Amino acid sequence: MPKMKPKSTNSLMKYLRDNKGIAISSVQKRKLMNMGYYHGYKGYRYISKPSNQIPYTKFEELSAIYDFDAQLKALFYPSVMMIETALKN
Secondary structure: OOOOOOOOHHHHHHHHHHHHOOEOOHHHHHHHHHHOHHHHOHHHOEOOOOOOEOOOOEHHHHHHHHHHHHHHHHHHHHHHHHHHHHHHO
């Protein structure tokens, strides 16, 4: 099987517009680059199973979910690490 070449950020933006119906502007390109396509869009496209697709229409919706998740992780990370360390010892 041939190895696939990663898409450029512009190609990913075009894919989101053309194939997923998500409005994304060139102004939002930096946010997509910082989120990362696979951790950003791919991680939040459905709930529990692929048949439960989230009907995003704007990049702002996806960005808000990503930001909420990042804040939630930052809130719990120190406690989870302390518990993990205690369990290992």
